[in-house]
Every structure is written in structure tokens, then in C-alpha cells.
Amino acid sequence: MSLKLMTLMLCVFGITTGEFVIAGILPDIAHDLVVSIPAAGLLVTAYAIGMIVGGPVMTALTARFARKPLIVALLVIVVVGNLASGLAPVYPVLFVARIVTALVTATFFANAIVIAASTAPEGKQASTVSKLVFGMNLSMMLGAPLGTFIGNNFGWRATFYAISAVCLLGLLLVLRFVPDVGGSTPGTSAVAELRVFGNPSLQLAIVITAVANMGLLIVFTYFAPLLTDLTGFAAGTVPVLLLLYGVGAAVGNFVGGWLSDRALMPSQVGLLGLLALGLVAMWAVSGNIVLTAVMVFLIGAMGFSVIPGMQTRVLNTASAAPTLAIAVNASAYQLAAALAGWLGGRVIDSGLGLKSVYLTSAAVTVLGILLSCYAWLRDRTAARPGAQEEAAGAGASSA
Template sequence: MPLAIYMLGLAVFAQGTSEFMLSGLIPDIARDMHVSIPASGSLTSAFAAGMIIGAPLMAILSLRWPRRRALLIFLAVFLLAHVLGAVTTSFGVLLATRVVGALANAGFLAVGLAAATAMVGPDAKGRATSVLLGGVTIACVAGVPAGAVLGQMWGWRSAFWAVAIVSVPAVIAILRSVPATGPGSAETSARRELRSLRDPRLLVTLLLGALVNGATFCTFTYLAPLVTDVTGFGSGWVPAVLALFGLGSFVGVTAGGRMADTRPMPLLVAGGAALLAGWIVFAVTAGNPVATLVLIFAQGALSFAVGSTLISQALYAATGAPTLAGGFATAAFNVGAAAGPSFGGIAIGAGLGYRSPLWVSALLVALALATAGVALGVRRGTANRREEAPAPAR
């Protein structure tokens, strides 16, 4: 893997830390900004909305720029948004910086996926994708807990400064190591890329990605109350449990990247079936501490192995639209990240208890497997009809 891809992964690590770190900073922000906890929580919703809307829009905007320029612009805007967020005393300005930071993050990830896959051979998109997504999983393992520690020691603003500081070496490295232009970077036609996105295989892959990621974040969001109220762990175990899930995610995205280019279908079929079985077993055995710890690691690994493979398959399915495919893949996965916790919250609010997100996760994966089966049947049926169609008369 070229060094530049690892530098893109460093930037994604900073961005992933920013996306998830607010979970430990919300009370301090609310107190400092003199707003309610729900109002402070809207900072997370604003970031998610910016990622969903911004991924395709920023990808389209960047089509007229060389990839290095686009990456530098998006990363510089992301960095400056965090500097402004760290110094502002206005909650409205802080909210705006979250939206702007999310838009820049979405654009960077869309272009970064295209740039990374362009720097490797045509059969190595999965490995390149896994390096970038590895930055997100490392953020879960190290970045988010570190942000919480900084917030406790020096206040929530120090976490924003840390994200900005970590972004600086990525800016320098991208400037020096990413090619100034890329295939189709400055000359790419947005209309041509949009036409390439009509491929049914791509649309199905994006839907599957949204469902699988929805399942992942449905449970991850409510993991803390699950392990304290159902499993019986003390609150001091929560950071370790979250880190265990993140460690499993890193293992999964790394292993998935090695298989995604050579054996994607066996990985998706076997991994999807194992993922469904894992959520069901987790829901049944959540009261057992040993089973819970094992399944937290296993489900993190399976979720990100399958999820990262679906992203690489989206890029394979849209070779004529590498930037927009990355943008729409980013949007689809963030739709899942926003919808999954909402479905889990509805189940909990209905009085079904903290095990219910596990059942919702199982249902979402079951829907993904059913969708994949129907799509495969339709594709085979279409191929058979084409083979049986009589040759045109001459």
C-alpha cells in the first residue's frame, strides 16, 4: 500500500474521532454553553445530517478539482471548523461548525475512497478501502476514549483542539504524497458519473450497506445500558466494552480488506449469515458476562468485515463513477448510522427493554440477506431469459 493511503487513513481517524467523541462531551458542552442536554445532543444529529446530505453533494462539487486539491480543501475546512468550534462561546456557531465539519468530512471521504483505489491496482480496491475505514475503527478504540479523557482533564474544548492538531500532519502528508491529479479528476463529467450510478448492482449494494450499518449502530449506540442493566457490569466497564467493540471492528475491517478483492461473495454470504446468527445469540445470552464480551468483539469484527466489503463492492460496481460512488456509499452508510439508533430507540421506548436493539439489529441483517437473495434471483432470471431469447432474424 502506498504511504499516501495511510495518510488518508490518519485524516479519517481524526474525522472519525470528531464524529463519535461527543458522546462523552455532551454534558460538559451543555453546562458550558448554558443549553439543555437535548439541545447539546443536537450537535450529533447535525453532524449525521451533514454527512448524509454532504457526501453526494460534496462529491459532485469536487469533480472539477484534481483529487489532491479537493482533499486539501476538505481537510482544511474540517480543521478550521474545529478550531472555530474550540474557541466560540456561541452555541449557534458551534452547531454551524458541526454541520460544516460534517460536509467537509463527507467530501473528504468520498474523494479519499476514489483517490485511494486509484493509487492501487484494479484488483486491490478492498485493501485500500480497509485502510481508510481502519481509521474509523481506530477512532472507536483510541480516539473517542482519548477525547473523553481530554474533556475530563481540560474541558471539552481540548478535544476539539486535539482533532485539529491531529489533522495537521495529514494535510502536510497529502500535500507531499497524493498525486496532484488522478484519472478523471479534473475532467470528469458529473453527468457521466451520474449515469454510471444507475447500475442495479450498485443500488442494491448501497441498500445492503445501509441495512448492515444500521444494525451495527443500532446496538453500538445502546451498548452501555445493555451491559450495565442486562449483563450486570458496573459503569466502569463501559469504556472497556466500547473499546472491545472497536478492537473487533479493527480486526474485521483489516481481515475483510484482505478477502474483499479475492473472495467477496463468500465473505458476504458467510459473514452475513454469521452476523445474523450472532445478533440472535447475543440477544438470547446478553445476561451472561462471558458470552457478552465474546459477542461484542465478534459482532464488531463481523459488522465491519461485511460493511467494508460492501463499500469496496460499491466501488467495483461503479468503476465509471469512482468519486460519486464513494459519496453515495458514504451517504448510505450514514443513513444506516442514523436510522439504526432511531429504530433501537423506538423499541426501547415501547418498553421492550435494552435487549430489544439486538433483535432490531438481527431484523435489519435479515432484511439485508433477504434483499440480496431477491436481487440475486432477479439477476439470474434476467440472465436466463436473455439466453433463452431467440436470435433476431437476418
């Protein structure tokens, strides 16, 4: 693995630790800033809003910029945003700081993923993307547990200071090891890049990313209270459980990338089916500490196994503007996170209780399976011999 890819992985690790660590320090933030657990959960929504808005806009506007100075500027904003989060005196300031940090996140991810995929051998895009996504897995295996440990022992503010330091290190390594290359589409305007979204296959791929990931994100947003208040784990075990989840995510990421290189849509449908079953199983065993711990690992594996394939499908359907498409896809993921935080909070506040979060998550995942099946059917129909001629003939007849 090249130093360039390892550097980008470290940056992804730092940035996604800042996103995912909220699950471990959510109760501490709620207590210190005197807000409810559902209100603190909206910090996930704040980050998502920043990515949803910032991803497409920032990426479209910076499409022709040289990647290295662009990435450096984005990392500077991430460093400052995490410092501001740690210094936030009240909840609204923390809320705004999360949005500002997230505004540049999707653009960074998009550039990093396109760089990784563009250097991949033919037929190895998904597995190559999975190596970069491993930086996200590491944020769950190491970043989120360590961040939670730091928060539990030194206060949640120290967690954000540590994340800022990691991102600063990544910035320095980018300056040293990432080459100065041109923008993704020299000579092409942002408006021209937006035309790629007229492709129905790309539209469907992005919708699937949002819907199919929302189920797992509902559970992850309320991970700490689900494990402590519902199952009965001690608060001090949450970092260990986050580590277990991250190990599962890493395993699932690599296995999912390998499977997606061989059968993209069949793998996506099958893996989402396993995730839905896993969420139902977690509901069933939520009163058992040992079985819940096993399911934490399995849910992490099944949830992350679908990510490399989803990213690859977006790349395959948006060759004219891959960086912008990946940024919008990241925004779709964050839209799912925003809705997950909101929906999970509503389910809890409705009186159904924490346990019902698992069944809600499974139901949303089933919707993602149905959409994936539809996309798979469209692909098979389009690939059938004579399909293009039939479509052209139908168009002529309707005219």
C-alpha cells in the same frame, strides 16, 4: 505501505474519531447541555444529515478539481468544525457544527478510497480498501477510547479540541506527501457523472450498504448507556470496551477484505448472517459482564468485516464515476446512522427498554441479508450463459 496511504489513513482516523467518539461522551454531553440521552443521540443524526447532503453534492461539484487542493480545503473545514463543536455554548450550536463538519466528510472519503483502489493490483481491491478503512478501525481502537478518556477527565469539549489537532496534523502531512493529481473525470460534467446511478446494480449495492449497516449502528449509537445502564459496567470502563470493539473491527476488516477478494457476495451474506446472530447473542447475555465484553469484540469484528466488500461492489458497478458513487455510498451509510439514532431513541422511549435495542438491530440486519441474497441471485442470473440473449429477446417480444 506508502507515505501517501499512511497520510490518508491518519486523516481518516481523525475524521472518524470525531464521528464515533460521540458514543463514549454521549452522557457527558447530555448532562452538560441539559438534554436527554435520546436527544444527544441525535447528534449522530446531525452528522449523518451533513454527510447525506454534502457527499453527493460536494463530490459532483468538485469532480474535475485537482485532488490535493480539494482535500486540503476539506480538511480545513473539518479542523474548524471540530473547534466549533468544542466551543459550542448550547446544544443547537453543537448540532449545527456537527452538520457543517460532516458536509465535507464523504467527499474526502470518496477521493481517498478511489486513490487507494485505483493503485491496487488486479483482484486486490477489497483488501487494499481494507487498509485505508484501517484508519477507521484505529479511530475505534485508539481514537474513540482516547477521546472518551479525554472527555471523562478534561471535559467533552477537550475531546473535540484534540480531534481538531489530529486533523490539522493530517492536513500538514497531505501538503507534504500526497501528490497533486487531476480530478476524477476531467472534461466530464457533474450531470454526466450522475448518469451512473441509472445502473440497477449500483442502486441495489447502495441500498444494501444503508440497510445492512443500520443494525450495528443502532447499537453503537447507544453503546455507552447499553453497557453502563443495562449491563452494569462502570462509566470508566467504556473507553476500554471501545478499544476492545475497535480491535475486533480491525480484525474483521482485514478478514472481510481477504474473504471478499475471493468470494464477494457469498462472503457478504455469510458475514451478515453472523452479525445478526451476534446481535441476538448480545441481547441474551446482556446481564453478564464477562460475556458482554466478549460479544463487544465479536460484534466489532462481524460488523466491520462486511465494509470492504460493500465498498468494492460499489466500485465494480460504477466504473464510469467511482468517486461520486463512493460518496453516495458513504451518504447511504450515514442515512443508516441517522435512522439508527432515531429508531434506537424511539425504541427506548416506547417503553420496551434498552435491552430491546439488540433485537431491533438484529431484525434490521436480517433485512440486509435478504437484500444481499437478492443481489447475489441477480449476479448469478446475469452471469448465466445466454442470460443477456434471453433478456434481449424478452425486451423485443414486449416491444
